[in-house]
Amino acid sequence: MRSLKCEICGEETEKLMSCALCGRKVCSRDFDEVKGICEVCRETLCEICALRLAIGICNECGRLVCEDCSVKVGAGYLCRECLKGVKGRA
Ligand SMILES: [Zn+2]
Numbered sequence: 159m160r161s162l163k164c165e166i167c168g169e170e171t172e173k174l175m176s177c178a179l180c181g182r183k184v185c186s187r188d189f190d191e192v193k194g195i196c197e198v199c200r201e202t203l204c205e206i207c208a209l210r211l212a213i214g215i216c217n218e219c220g221r222l223v224c225e226d227c228s229v230k231v232g233a234g235y236l237c238r239e240c241l242k243g244v245k246g247r248a
């Protein structure tokens with residue numbers, strides 16, 4: 159017998175969705191249909207583009223940033239928006 163279990167909440171469900179980012183099989187409550195990703199990924203998503211997983215936190219604004227939206231500065235990161243502010247302060 160095969161039971162479908164959500165990999166986040168562990169509850170059995172009729173239908174499982176597959177997260178486009180991590181591949182977890184999750185129930186509809188733990189799935190963001192608009193983005194096609196699971197709840198866990200949604201919480202670790204870049205706050206700038208909201209498309210990719212974050213790799214760090216911006217030193218300036220404290221937002222989660224992905225590789226594409228940030229530049230590594232020393233031990234931390236700077237998001238592209240803060241970077242603009244730093245550079246474009248004229
Ligand atoms: Zn679930």
Ligand SMILES: [Zn+2]
Nearest residue numbers: 177180196199
């Ligand atoms: Zn996921």
Ligand SMILES: [Zn+2]
Nearest residue numbers: 204207224227
């Ligand atoms: Zn991003």
Ligand SMILES: [Zn+2]
Nearest residue numbers: 216219237240
């Ligand atoms: Zn920032």
